[in-house]
Amino acid sequence: MTYKAILFDLDGTLLDSAVHFHTILNRLAKKHDLKAPSETSVRSWASNGAAVMVEQCLEISANTEQHQSLCDEFLKLYDTEVHESCPLFDGVEALLRKLADKNIPLGIITNKGRRFYQHIEPQISEIAPIAIGITRDDVTEIKPNPEGLEICSKKLSVPPSDCLYIGDHKRDIDAAHNAQMPSAVANWGYLQPGDQPSQWNATHIFESPNDLMQFI
Numbered sequence: 001m002t003y004k005a006i007l008f009d010l011d012g013t014l015l016d017s018a019v020h021f022h023t024i025l026n027r028l029a030k031k032h033d034l035k036a037p038s039e040t041s042v043r044s045w046a047s048n049g050a051a052v053m054v055e056q057c058l059e060i061s062a063n064t065e066q067h068q069s070l071c072d073e074f075l076k077l078y079d080t081e082v083h084e085s086c087p088l089f090d091g092v093e094a095l096l097r098k099l100a101d102k103n104i105p106l107g108i109i110t111n112k113g114r115r116f117y118q119h120i121e122p123q124i125s126e127i128a129p130i131a132i133g134i135t136r137d138d139v140t141e142i143k144p145n146p147e148g149l150e151i152c153s154k155k156l157s158v159p160p161s162d163c164l165y166i167g168d169h170k171r172d173i174d175a176a177h178n179a180q181m182p183s184a185v186a187n188w189g190y191l192q193p194g195d196q197p198s199q200w201n202a203t204h205i206f207e208s209p210n211d212l213m214q215f216i
């Protein structure tokens with residue numbers, strides 16, 4: 001492998017956050033007498049943030065008072081959940097340990113807010129040091145804008161062409177293209193029905209964290 005730094009998306013790539021999201025959405029559904037969402041539906045929308053999950057999984061029209069108040073409740077509950085634990089996908093721990101063993105710098109660029117990321121970072125750092133973590137609060141434009149990826153490349157002093165950005169959403173691959181950085185689809189993540197990652201023009205597609213680990 002020739003890449004000198006590996007950069008990751010968080011939700012749906014390292015973090016199996018749908019586990020928390022499903023619990024929270026079920027709690028909200030019960031409290032407000034709404035239809036409980038299926039795990040499949042939560043998994044397919046989990047990479048799109050709270051507003052989209054409330055809209056799609058609880059079937060609440062966006063830009064309404066009810067939508068806004070359910071989003072606020074969702075984020076409050078998530079704030080508590082992320083303190084507790086952060087479920088990683090199977091194989092991610094071994095993958096991160098291998099990066100650390102090989103002294104390959106690890107970066108994270110997420111559209112998540114720092115308010116949540118700050119609780120997740122120490123749990124990942126226990127496995128492998130994170131050279132840089134960029135959240136939506138650290139950029140003026142979130143992905144697919146390349147800003148977060150460009151900041152990482154500069155701070156690590158590794159040119160974009162020597163970094164690899166891995167994510168489970170088209171906006172991750174688009175962000176890498178916009179930064180002129182090689183990219184990889186995390187095909188184990190939260191793909192939506194109808195997604196065709198083979199059409200996203202990523203440099204690589206990995207089926208599992210273990211596949212990526214073998215590549216490294």
Ligand SMILES: O=C(O)COP(=O)(O)O
Pocket residue numbers: 009010011012047048049050109110111112113
């Ligand atoms: O929480 C979000 O909006 C998505 O976060 P991600 O960029 O880590 O997938």
